Amino acid sequence: MISRIDLRGRTLSRRELLAELPRAEVDVEHAGATVAPILEAVREHGAAALRDLAEKFDGVRPEHLRVPAEALQRAVSTLDPAVRAALEETIARVRRVHAAQRPADFTVELAPGAQVRQRWIPVRRVGLYVPGGLAVYPSSVIMNVVAAQEAGVGALAVASPPQKDRDGLPDATVMATCALLGVDEVYAVGGAQAVGMFAYGAAGQTDADGETLCEPVDVVTGPGNVYVAAAKRLVRGVVGIDAEAGPTEIAILADGTADPVHVAADLISQAEHDPLAASVLVTPSVELAGAVEAKLVDLVDSTFHRSRVATSLSGSQSAIVLVDDLDAGLEVVNAYGAEHLEIQTVDAAALAQRVTSAGAIFVGAFSPVSLGDYMAGSNHVLPTGGCAHFTSGLGVHSFVRAVQVIEYDADALATVADRIVAFADAEGLPAHGDAVRARF
Template sequence: MISRIDLRGRSMSRRELLETLPRAELDVESATEQVAPIVASVRAHGAVALRDLAERFDGVRPKHLRVPADAIQAAVRGLDPLVRAALEESISRVRTVHAAQRPADFTVEVAPGAQVRQRWVPVRRVGLYVPGGLAVYPSSVVMNVVAAQAAGVGSLAVASPPQRDNGGLPSPDVLATCGLLGIDEVYAVGGAQAIAMFAYGAAGAGPADGETLCEPVDVITGPGNVYVAAAKRLVRGVVGIDAEAGPTEIAILADGTADATHVAADLVSQAEHDPLAAAVLVTTSVELAGAVESKLSDRVESTANAERVMRALAGPQSAIVLVDNLEHGLEVVNAYGAEHLEIQTVDAAAVAEQVTSAGAIFVGPYSPVSLGDYMAGSNHVLPTGGCAHFASGLGVHSFVRAIQVIEYDSGALAAVSDRIVALADAERLPAHGEAIRARF
């Protein structure tokens, strides 16, 4: 069901490790060619194109592209009380963590009369994408919206695919979560077309839409499939994006003390997202590897999404990787750079401190990835495909910009004027120096 990779006794360079470790094959380049006409059509034809594309890809032609306010409130009223309580708890925890993320302004006195300040300013408007294919994700509404609200963004719009069984509106749970968060600008638009709508805006096509359906945004965030990733690649530069998110990943670094039942359950929990989901166990213990393989067989047979899980575990993106010791295991997981990394070892907290590349780290047997997906307070929109080597998960920082404010008085400028002129002349930009001399 799941393959093994034995790295014991092998000394490998970083390049060799990257070539050996399992990874989902995600051809964003090919998807970009398919997505480009969709983006162009939305840009040119607005609401007409959005309805045509919904009919083509989602099997329904929405009457309302912008969800009516009464439909959002009806979804809130119809929300299962247990689900509502869970969402409200999740919102509270995520808001608490993200409130602490806002970076602080600062002022530096470089010299007498010479001051540089830095202000953090939220972007004006954001577009938040919430998938709705194999599953629906009210939890992703929480993660995207709360981070943007904590950053102080003034205008938030959410898009999620129209559902045939909900009259062409997004999932009721997605709408209800928007209602709980005070979001009233929600669009029944999915996939690449939603990304295009956010990037370029869209004109309406009738009374149900209004003259302008959607204004352009400054930043687009949220997970999605390869076509969403390709659309983000196409509009990057027109707008900011969080990342070109790929299929979900879980890596677990475990020694012989780990509970095989826990490990198998956690691998299956992420494998049920998508047939391309990656599930990787890195372990020092052959005994644990065998026990996990046995537990996986039992769990896959009984899980609701068995076919999807089976394909994910059997795919080239999933494997059990055997290593010599924990130091070797850390080298492997740092090279892999997982979206989610669990540490199930002796002294797991100390081991976690040595991890340098991961979207989020889950420490010990009672911090499973499922906790982070819903209720930890952390954000579950995380870098995939090795992007954790250079990118962070979604947070307040995704929606703010640093603006530097420079203020020198006459004396402070005079004190460095000769040096500015010297550098300007060295760079053969004499007008720069003349702009300084003009003041004295």
């Protein structure tokens, strides 16, 4: 069901190691050719194009592109009490963690009368995308909205695909979660066209009930399929984006002390998302590898999405990687840069401190990725495809900009004037120096 990659006794360069490791193949470039005309149609034709594209891709032509306020409130009123309690607990935990992420302003006094301040300013408006394909993700509503709210963003819009069985409205739990978070600007728009709507807007156009439609945003965030990723790539520069999210990934670094049932269950939990999802176990224990393989056979057969899970686990993106020891395993997971990295070993906390590339790290047997997906308080919108080597998961930092404020008085400028002139002359830009001389 799941393949093995044996790296024991081999000394590999970083390049060779990356070539050996499994990874989902996602052709964003190819998807871009499909997405480009969609974005152009939205830019040129706004609401009319959004309705046409919904009919084409979602099988329904929404009466309301902007979800009416009464539909949001109705979704809250009909929410299962147990689900509501889970949503509210998640919101509270995620809000506490993200409130602590707010960066602090600072002031540096370089000399009397010479001051540089740094301010963190939230972006004006953001567009948050929530998928609705193989699964629906009210949890992603929380992760995106709370981070933006705690950053101080003034205007938030959420888009999620229209559902045929809901008369063209988004999923009811997604709508209810928006309402619980105080978000009233919600659109029944899916896929690449939602990214286009956020980037270009449909300003000046009205919905069936006269509601003005989406104004352009400054930043687009949220996960999605390859077409959403391609759309983000194409509008980057028109707007900011969080990342080009690919299929979800889990890597588990485990030794012989790990429980094979826990490991197998966690591999399956990520495989459940998508046939392209990657589930990777890295271990020096042949015994654990064999036990996990056996448990996978049992557990996959009884899981709800067994076909999807089996496709994911048997794909080239998933594997059990055998290594000589935990040091070698650490080298592998750092090279892999997983979206989610679990460490189930002796002294897992110390090993976690040595991890340099991961979207999020889950330490010990009782910190499964499922905890982070819902209730840990951390953000589950994380870098995939090795992007953890150079970028972070979603957070308050995704919605703020650092702006430096420079304030010198005459004496402070005079102190460094000659050096500025010398520097400007050295760069062949004498007018720079003249701009300083002019003040004296």
